[in-house]
Amino acid sequence: MTRTSRTWRRVLSLRWRVAIAFGLGSLLVAGMFALATWNLARGYMLDQRLQSATQQAEVNVRLVDETLRTGATGLDELLTGLTTGPNSTIILLRQSGQLTSGRPVDLGQLPAAFVNTAREGVAVRQRVRVSDYPVLAVGLPVAGAGGTYIELFPLIELDRTFRFLSSLLAGGTFASGVLGGALGLWASRRALRPLRALTDAASRVAAGDLTARLPEQADADLAPLARTFNDTTAALEHRVQRDARFAGDVSHELRSPLTTMTSAAEVLARRRADLPERARQALDLLILEVHRFRSVVIDLLEITRADQQGDDEAWEILDLAGLVANVAAFQERAVPPVEAPSEPALVQVDRRRMDRVVGNLLDNAERYGGGVVRVGVQVDGGRVRLEVDDAGPGVPEHLREQIFERFTRGERAGQRGADTGSGLGLAIVAEHVRRLGGRVWVSDRPGGGARFVVELPMAPS
Secondary structure, eight states: OOHHHHHHHHHSOHHHHHHHHHHHHHHHHHHHHHHHHHHHHHHHHHHHHHHHHHHHHHHHHHHHHHHHHHTOSOHHHHHHHHOOSTTOEEEEEETTEEEEEESOOOGGGSOHHHHHHHHTTOOEEEEEEETTEEEEEEEEEETTTTEEEEEEEEOHHHHHHHHHHHHHHHHHHHHHHHHHHHHHHHHHHHHTHHHHHHHHHHHHHHTTOTTOOOOOOOSTTTHHHHHHHHHHHHHHHHHHHHHHHHHHHHHHHHHHHHHHHHHHHHHHHHTGGGSOHHHHHHHHHHHHHHHHHHHHHHHHHHHHHHTOOOOGGGEEEEEHHHHHHHHHHTSSSOOOOEEOOSSOOEEEEEHHHHHHHHHHHHHHHHHHSSSEEEEEEEEETTEEEEEEEESSOOOOGGGTTGGGSTTOOGGGTTOOSTTSOOSOHHHHHHHHHHHTTOEEEEEEOTTSSEEEEEEEEBOOO
8 A cells, every 4th residue: 555545545534535436436437428428429420411411512513513514504603502501612623713602712721632632533521620610621523524523511510519519428427426426425424324323432431431332233234243342331331330349348348447547546646655766666657558548548439439420410500710719728738829710710510529629639739749839710712721730840741641540650659658649639630520521631831840730611601
């Protein structure tokens, strides 16, 4: 496959390639029929005109020959009567001179080879143009008088017929190509309809809607595809639900021992001064791991709830700027004032999910980005944006999608400590934002650092 064909395959969709193929095929077939029709019709009409003109010229030359042999008067009147119209011409060449009847034509306008052949006594005929109009020139010898008879039959009507026929065939060929293209577009659209349904269903699955299914197909070729896709998505949905139930069950089962461990660690922490040095170091490590364990369990419970779709009835229309300001007020560290637009930035969201999104973004900036330097809310057309800027080193290009995956901690993977987190915070953000019908991404902040952006559809005011 050449580079040009690969380029065209990328530029043109399959539907348009099929339509173009149909159009070119129709154009080719119609063009071949049009060409055959043109050649047959043109040849037939031209042959008929040549035969009739030759027969008429032979009759005329016998009359002229009879008049010349008998020596009858009125040759000029005879030639005038033999002309068939205002555009026809008769030229009689004799040793005594030249007689012309009908439309005046200079003998020099005719091809020299034609005139010389006719003067040699050979019957000849030829299509020529005289004074910018087509004629059929017929040259015959006048046997009795030793002269040459030349008659010019106009082909204007035949030429008009040819032009009309050629225009009709060309227009029909073009119309056939257009009709073939339209038929190919219609046929490809119908043929690709199951593929569009498959694409839509696959897109829904990719977006997280595991309930997407293809309708049952009556076509024997499409039924196995629909059945296989539905079985695959059903198995995937079952597995995801099973994993979610497992994570939820594990998290719930860990809550009781976690509560006991946390209480025991707090009791030991209150008696820390009574413990020897090595015991205090062990206690500090224990308290650190217990708190980290508690954070992981809480995040697991949250992401398990995020996988469920039973709280859509809790959605309400809120001013995003006010919601962000309320969440920022309860942060442990001071957060810069929210840059809000003059008009309300209304969004229709689940308040619990949105509170967690804002809180996780602010916590991520404090934990990994050196602190929050700016929080802004903007209205852009029908979308509302939340931007959280930090003072950190930024996020490398190759990690900008990976950090929104579960248990991903970027360049701190493998490290342990009080500020390393569980790797679920941004995954919870991504899941909640997706459930709210928006999207989230990270980019570079002007001047350095990272900018996390959440974009949500604007609610009607």
